[in-house]
Amino acid sequence: DLTAGGKYVVPIDPQEVRRAISGLTRENAIQLMQARWLLAQTPDIYRDPQWTPTLPRFPSRIQVRVELDEALAAE
Numbered sequence: 001d002l003t004a005g006g007k008y009v010v011p012i013d014p015q016e017v018r019r020a021i022s023g024l025t026r027e028n029a030i031q032l033m034q035a036r037w038l039l040a041q042t043p044d045i046y047r048d049p050q051w052t053p054t055l056p057r058f059p060s061r062i063q064v065r066v067e068l069d070e071a072l073a074a075e
Helices: 014-021 026-036 070-074
Strands: none
Touching (some): 014 026
């Protein structure tokens, strides 16, 4: 018998994130992202200009950056 263990990191598709949060307010986008994906921390969302109440309605206007926590990946 052989037993193995390890950590599995679920990849996050940036296009899926963009489609899911387009047109949402910052607060609603954060809630949706935390509910749908297993995030290690609260996502940072920046709007330019800051006075706009929602994220762009066109997903192609949203940038998504995913950082892998090296400490979790090494365990």
